[in-house]
Amino acid sequence: xxxxxxxxxxxxxxxxxxxxxxxxxxxxxxxxxxxxxxxxxxxxxxxxxxxxxxxxxxxxxxxxxxxxxxxxxxxxxxxxxxxxxxxxxxxxxxxxxxxxxxxxxxxxxxxxxxxxxxxxxxxxxxxxxxxxxxxxxxxxxxxxxxxxxxxxxxxxxxxxxxxxxxxxxxxxxxxxxxxxxxxxxxxxxxxxxxxxxxxxxxxxxxxxxxxxxxxxxxxxxxxxxxxxxxxxxxxxxxxxxxxxxxxxxxxxxxxxxxxxxxxxxxxxxxxxxxxxxxxxxxxxxxxxxxxxxxxxxxxxxxxxxxxxxxxxxxxxxxxxxxxxxxxxxxxxxxxxxxxxxxxxxxxxxxxxxxxxxxxxxxxxxxxxxxxxxxxxxxxxxxxxxxxxxxxxxxxxxxxxxxxxxxxxxxxxxxxxxxxxxxxxxxxxxxxxxxxxxxxxxxxxxxxxxxxxxxxxxxxxxxxxxxxxx
Amino acid sequence: xxxxxxxxxxxxxxxxxxxxxxxxxxxxxxxxxxxxxxxxxxxxxxxxxxxxxxxxxxxxxxxxxxxxxxxxxxxxxxxxxxxxxxxxxxxxxxxxxxxxxxxxxxxxxxxxxxxxxxxxxxxxxxxxxxxxxxxxxxxxxxxxxxxxxxxxxxxxxxxxxxxxxxxxxxxxxxxxxxxxxx
Amino acid sequence: xxxxxxxxxxxxxxxxxxxxxxxxxxxxxxxxxxxxxxxxxxxxxxxxxxxxxxxxxxxxxxxxxxxxxxxxxxxxxxxxxxxxxxxxxxxxxxxxxxxxxxxxxxxxxxxxxxxxxxxxxxxxxxxxxxxxxxxxxxxxxxxxxxxxxxxxxxxxxxxxxxxxxxxxxxxxxxxxxxxxxxxxxxxxxxxxxxxxxxxxxxxxxxxxxxxxxxxxxxxxxxxxxxxxxxxxxxxxxxxxxxxxxxxxxxxxxxxxxxxxxxxxxxxxxxxxxxxxxxxxxxxxxxxxxxxxxxxxxxxxxxxxxxxxxxxxxxxxxxxxxxxxxxxxxxxxxxxxxxxxxxxxxxx
Numbered sequence: 002x003x004x005x006x007x008x009x010x011x012x013x014x015x016x017x018x019x020x021x022x023x024x025x026x027x028x029x030x031x032x033x034x035x036x037x038x039x040x041x042x043x044x045x046x047x048x049x050x051x052x053x054x055x056x057x058x059x060x061x062x063x064x065x066x067x068x069x070x071x072x073x074x075x076x077x078x079x080x081x082x083x084x085x086x087x088x089x090x091x092x093x094x095x096x097x098x099x100x101x102x103x104x105x106x107x108x109x110x111x112x113x114x115x116x117x118x119x120x121x122x123x124x125x126x127x128x129x130x131x132x133x134x135x136x137x138x139x140x141x142x143x144x145x146x147x148x149x150x151x152x153x154x155x156x157x158x159x160x161x162x163x164x165x166x167x168x169x170x171x172x173x174x175x176x177x178x179x180x181x182x183x184x185x186x187x188x189x190x191x192x193x194x195x196x197x198x199x200x201x202x203x204x205x206x207x208x209x210x211x212x213x214x215x216x217x218x219x220x221x222x223x224x225x226x227x228x229x230x231x232x233x234x235x236x237x238x239x240x241x242x243x244x245x246x247x248x249x250x251x252x253x254x255x256x257x258x259x260x261x262x263x264x265x266x267x268x269x270x271x272x273x274x275x276x277x278x279x280x281x282x283x284x285x286x287x288x289x290x291x292x293x294x295x296x297x298x299x300x301x302x303x304x305x306x307x308x309x310x311x312x313x314x315x316x317x318x319x320x321x322x323x324x325x326x327x328x329x330x331x332x333x334x335x336x337x338x339x340x341x342x343x344x345x346x347x348x349x350x351x352x353x354x355x356x357x358x359x360x361x362x363x364x365x366x367x368x369x370x371x372x373x374x375x376x377x378x379x380x381x382x383x384x385x386x387x388x389x390x391x392x393x394x395x396x397x398x399x400x401x402x403x404x405x406x407x408x409x410x411x412x413x414x415x416x417x418x419x420x421x422x423x424x425x426x427x428x429x430x431x432x433x434x435x436x437x438x439x440x441x442x443x444x445x446x447x448x449x450x451x452x453x454x455x456x457x458x459x460x461x462x463x464x465x466x467x468x469x470x
Numbered sequence: 471x472x473x474x475x476x477x478x479x480x481x482x483x484x485x486x487x488x489x490x491x492x493x494x495x496x497x498x499x500x501x502x503x504x505x506x507x508x509x510x511x512x513x514x515x516x517x518x519x520x521x522x523x524x525x526x527x528x529x530x531x532x533x534x535x536x537x538x539x540x541x542x543x544x545x546x547x548x549x550x551x552x553x554x555x556x557x558x559x560x561x562x563x564x565x566x567x568x569x570x571x572x573x574x575x576x577x578x579x580x581x582x583x584x585x586x587x588x589x590x591x592x593x594x595x596x597x598x599x600x601x602x603x604x605x606x607x608x609x610x611x612x613x614x615x616x617x618x619x620x621x622x623x624x625x626x627x628x629x630x631x632x633x634x635x636x637x638x639x640x641x642x643x644x645x646x647x648x649x650x651x652x
Numbered sequence: 653x654x655x656x657x658x659x660x661x662x663x664x665x666x667x668x669x670x671x672x673x674x675x676x677x678x679x680x681x682x683x684x685x686x687x688x689x690x691x692x693x694x695x696x697x698x699x700x701x702x703x704x705x706x707x708x709x710x711x712x713x714x715x716x717x718x719x720x721x722x723x724x725x726x727x728x729x730x731x732x733x734x735x736x737x738x739x740x741x742x743x744x745x746x747x748x749x750x751x752x753x754x755x756x757x758x759x760x761x762x763x764x765x766x767x768x769x770x771x772x773x774x775x776x777x778x779x780x781x782x783x784x785x786x787x788x789x790x791x792x793x794x795x796x797x798x799x800x801x802x803x804x805x806x807x808x809x810x811x812x813x814x815x816x817x818x819x820x821x822x823x824x825x826x827x828x829x830x831x832x833x834x835x836x837x838x839x840x841x842x843x844x845x846x847x848x849x850x851x852x853x854x855x856x857x858x859x860x861x862x863x864x865x866x867x868x869x870x871x872x873x874x875x876x877x878x879x880x881x882x883x884x885x886x887x888x889x890x891x892x893x894x895x896x897x898x899x900x901x902x903x904x905x906x907x908x909x910x911x912x913x914x915x916x917x918x919x920x921x922x923x924x925x926x927x928x929x930x931x932x933x934x935x936x937x938x939x940x941x942x943x944x945x946x947x948x949x950x951x952x953x954x955x956x957x958x959x960x961x962x963x964x965x966x967x968x969x970x971x972x973x974x975x976x977x978x979x980x981x982x983x984x985x986x987x988x989x990x991x992x993x994x995x996x997x998x999x
Contacts (some may be wrong), residue, residue: 009621016628063614095631102627111618119615125624134629169582197582472869502729502791509784529773537780538810545806548791548799601770601830 002055003064004038004074005110012103019096027096028089032104035082042075046467050089063117068467070114070381072323073248074265077109079450080240080330087338088233098138101131102237105290109245113252118167118177120247124260125163125213128245132238136230148229149437153210155222163209166202172251173199182257190247195266203258203267207274210253214304217277224285224445227297232344235293236337240330241298247307252323268312272402275312278305279409291349292340295416296333299376302413303329305387306406309395317394320462325387327461328375329459331447332384335372338444339365346432357431359424365434368448369424374450378410383454390462428429476479480521501547505540512536524599656759664765668745676902677707679953683902686957714895722888726792733789734889734896740782747771748910749833751920751942755934763942764833771832772820775911776813779866783809785900786875790885800805801884805875806967808865811975812872817856817864818983822990823915831997836919844925845920851993854986856916858979860955863912865975867904870960874968909952913945920945929938 011034014028022363035287046068055066065076067348085102108127113201133156171177173196186199193204208219215223254458258267281303307329310322339358340350342365345435347354359366375384388410392403424431436444454461491514494507512535519528598604609617681696688695697701713803721730749764762981774957783806790802826848827835849856865872876884883889886897913919920941930937966974 013624034539058615060611062611095632097628100628101625101632104621104628105623117615119612120618123615123618123622127625131620131625131629134633137633140633172583197585201578202583502726504783506729506788525768525770526773529770529777531772533780537777537813538768541780541783541810544784544787544791545803548803554952636868 002059002064003041003050006112007041007108008034008103008110009107012100012107015096015103016097016100019100019439027099028085031089031099032082032085033320034103035078035085039075039078039082042071042078046071049468061116062180062401063120064111064114064289065116066114068455069080070250072464073113073244073326074110076323076326076330077113077241077244077248077449078105078185079327080244080334081109081237082108083443083447084233084237084241085329086446087334087440090357092201098135100136105129105131105135105212105237106241109241112245112249114250115249116179116256118179119172121253122160122164122167122311124249125246126160128242129213130162132234132242135234135237136192136226138234139231142229144229144292145231146229148226151222152226152230155226159209159212159219162205166205166207166209169198169202169205171202173197173202179253179257183259185213185310186258186260186263195263198265200266203263204270206253207267207271209275210246212249214243214250214307215301216274216308217272217301220278220281220301223301224294224297227300228293230289232337232341232400234292236333236370239296239337240333243300243304243307244326244330247322251311254311255264259315262268265440268398269442272312272399275305275308276304276402276405278302278308279406280284280305283409283412283416287412289416290352291350291354292336292352292420295420296336297339299413299416300333301377302409306391309391309399309402309406311397312399312402313391316465318391320465321387321390321394323459324383324458325391326449327454328383331450332372332375332382335368335444335451336376338436338440339369341435342436346434351428355420355423355431356427356429357424359421361431365436365444366424368444370421371448371451373417373420375455377414379414381452381455383458386455386458478521481518484514484517501550502544505543505547508543509536509540512540519599522599526601526604527599583623651652655659655756660759660761661765664761664763665881668750668765669742671740671826672745672903672906673899675906676899677711679902679905680710680898681707682953683957683960686954690958691963704728714892717968718809719891719893720888721870722794723889726794726796726907729788729892729985733785733792734893734900735785736788737785737900738896738903740778740785741900741907744775744778744904744907745830745910746913747774748907749836749919751946752936752938754938762939764937767831767833768883770830770935772824772830772835772915774963776817776820779816779882780813782904785897786885789889789897790875793885793888795888796885797881797887800883801877801887803876804877804881805885808868808872808874808971811972812862812979814837814867815979815983817860817868818987819852819858822852822855822983822987825987825990825994827850832919836914836921839918839964840921840925844918844921844923847916849916852990854989856912857970858983858986860913861974861979862911863908864956864959865971867908867956868901869875869905869956871883871963873960873965873997874970874971875998902923905953905956906949909949909956910945912952913948917948919948939962953965 011031015031015034018027018030045066049068051066060155079103085099097142105128107125108131111120111124112128115124119154133153134151136152137145139145163399167177168188170182174182176182176185186195212219212222227238254267258264269397279302282298282300282305286295286298286302289298307322307325310325313321314317324332343354343358344350359369371382378384378388392406395406396403488511491507492513495504495511512531516528516531516536519525519531571625575642684706685695685703687693699705699709713862721727746765747768749762749767751763753763754763766975785803785804790798790800791806792801814885824830825904827838835848864870874884875881876886878884879888886894889897922940922944925937925941971972
């Protein structure tokens with residue numbers, strides 16, 4: 002709660018600070034704000050009980066900042082910090098953009114801690130609405146405009162479906178409170194399990210959330226939007242938005258609809274969606290000639306892997322999802338940073354533009370390798386740890402799905418290797434890119450996360466000794 | 471499902487009107503007429519709310535949707551000057567696909583409602599939809615979402631201003647319009 | 653529903669509609685007389701004594717003029733426009749309490765068609781829908797001046813609705829109710845003199861300004877600004893359809909005057925209405941209260957006309973600046989002040 006409040010008030014303060022005529026560099030303040038918010042999380046984690054004033058402001062049936070919420074909040078704040086740190090120096094101009102990013106972040110944090118459907122809905126909207134604007138923030142660029150309008154239309158559409166789902170679930174259960182829903186929704190076995198209304202509602206909710214995480218077959222918007230948006234927004238969408246949506250997905254489906262009777266009703270549908278997402282994402286990525294579009298498809302595929310966490314036993318898969326999210330956020334940040342720099346020099350993100358990149362920039366090259374390895378899930382990187390944990394958590398229930406996922410990972414190595422080939426194995430001379438010192442700091446943070454978790458995953462998974470709720 | 475004869479006739483008439491208008495919204499060629507039909511749909515939905523004794527919701531639905539959003543819609547459409555010639559060609563393939571999927575959705579919805587009609591709460595407390603009880607709930611149990619929607623609107627407003635304002639880089643554009651806006 | 657109640661309400665609605673239309677007719681006469689007075693002329697004085705039959709002659713002329721529908725107009729919408737304007741103008745009066753209850757044939761007869769829980773919101777709703785008549789008519793005419801008029805009308809109405817609503821919120825905060833009847837009854841304290849205008853002077857000015865804008869009266873009559881747009885949204889209209897538009901404007905004026913009297917000037921309350929004599933003669937009380945109500949309405953209508961013939965028209969950007977940069981902040985401040993006042997003095 003303290004983190005959320007801090008970020009929200011900070012966002013307003015930054016908005017007001019931009020009122021004056023004088024240009025003030027707001028970015029250091031924003032990063033300090035996020036650091037402050039991050040500091041609160043371990044404190045709340047250790048205390049493990051909400052202070053009285055929090056309970057006074059936020060009733061427990063609206064939001065609960067339990068440990069599972071805090072873990073996701075930490076990941077999301079770190080991901081947002083990487084976005085701001087790596088792209089903030091020149092790209093994010095004006096306090097209004099910074100304010101919007103922080104508002105969006107507020108939405109993401111709400112998605113970690115809701116216990117009521119209304120909060121879930123408002124969180125999704127608070128997350129999305131600033132992004133519609135940020136996607137179109139390069140006003141003169143047609144592609145950016147296209148991205149904004151596509152994202153907006155898809156967002157509106159998915160919201161409508163999601164709301165319809167809420168209405169059906171409410172009709173079927175008579176409540177919007179997640180904990181009450183958990184009790185009511187399975188129905189009794191004698192009555193034939195869930196009511197038809199609740200079942201339809203769950204499927205509609207699933208559809209709405211699948212739009213947000215860009216799971217197949219609701220992924221069509223994502224490559225165009227990712228390609229057209231400014232790089233910083235794309236990275237924000239790929240990391241913060243996706244992780245927050247997954248946290249909401251996880252919380253909703255493994256809390257409200259978690260009883261075995263209900264689980265059987267939706268898990269099969271979701272498993273098929275996950276398999277399709279993995280295959281379509283990876284095969285689609287193979288066909289691309291542009292790194293940014295490839296990243297868009299690869300992010301679809303990653304969404305597919307992450308769906309495994311929702312299917313599996315939540316006690317095991319929760320930490321797997323956290324590790325995976327961290328790995329994904331770190332490696333995406335590195336790849337997008339490099340992609341952005343190359344785009345600045347060459348004007349596009351075709352694979353050819355990366356020719357000779359690794360030779361010209363040794364350190365950035367090593368970082369690129371590390372990030373690609375992590376994305377592909379090659380050992381000693383965080384990506385491997387995440388995939389391993391995810392797949393082993395899902396293996397007991399969904400063997401065939403894990404096999405599909407392994408197949409998908411194998412395919413993915415092909416296109417990650419293509420980036421590698423262009424960057425290191427071609428003869429051309431690449432441009433020399435000098436990261437500024439601030440960028441280097443955040444790149445180092447990302448690299449540390451990737452390596453540290455890769456070598457020592459118990460750093461995160463060890464936390465499962467703590468009681469979550 | 472209750473028998474047809476037990477359904478109150480105002481409900482039947484209103485539903486007929488709203489479905490008819492909604493159909494006209496999607497089938498009409500002229501966007502302006504679509505919007506007008508949509509306004510009628512909102513009116514009939516508001517009438518449904520009145521029948522459910524949710525007066526506040528009914529009138530707010532009118533003020534917000536029919537009175538504000540649709541006016542803006544109409545406003546934009548009038549400026550766009552969409553003629554029938556500029557309407558993009560819709561191929562029949564898409565039409566059939568959309569009709570089939572919408573029909574399937576309808577089937578699922580009706581089936582789900584029909585199978586669980588005995589679970590649906592039929593008689594909520596009287597006066598739930600009146601302003602007083604609504605306000606009481608809104609400012610006690612639902613205070614947090616209420617405040618949160620404030621954040622939402624603030625963000626949307628900032629975004630709209632950001633998209634709407636002129637960039638410092640495009641100063642040359644301001645000269646064309648002549649008068650200096652403050 | 654009781655049959656007699658239905659009958660009673662139907663009669664009331666009929667009377668109300670007749671009065672509304674009659675008043676609207678004679679407002680045209682009133683407008684011309686007031687204009688003449690302010691410009692030191694005589695005004696209409698040929699048809700009947702003091703020209704009293706002039707509106708009837710005008711109405712007859714309207715009916716018998718040739719009806720024109722432009723060839724490229726959207727015919728149905730073109731016809732619908734004035735009708736819609738008229739309908740929305742007429743139905744607003746349904747929630748207005750015109751006087752205290754009468755006792756006739758042993759029944760208490762309320763001089764209000766519908767005492768709904770949400771009277772003020774109903775009025776706001778109808779006002780916000782009221783712009784469609786103008787918009788549709790202006791667009792369907794297929795004439796650029798009409799379209800300009802329609803667009804001006806819609807943007808102007810949306811802009812001023814906001815501050816109107818915000819001004820009303822202050823009143824609702826004080827009354828704690830959305831029902832117009834209740835708002836009137838709460839102003840009956842202090843021997844019928846506890847009018848809201850004493851507590852909400854700023855709100856009253858804001859509301860009055862917005863009412864001028866919402867009824868498209870000068871100085872806010874940009875949608876039909878003849879120097880720029882010929883006739884604005886009704887450029888292409890003739891005969892009774894034009895008449896409907898003009899009529900709707902006068903009806904709107906009448907109704908908004910009634911709303912202002914109710915919300916700010918105490919409605920049908922008048923000084924010393926709590927005298928003991930009235931409690932034994934409820935029908936006298938009712939009659940006087942209706943008369944007082946109409947006196948207040950007439951005062952506002954005169955104010956409308958006075959302003960029209962005194963102030964020049966705004967430029968369009970001035971209109972928008974006034975609406976968004978002055979009225980809305982002022983209305984917000986008014987709201988805050990009201991809240992503060994209620995907190996301090998426990999209204």
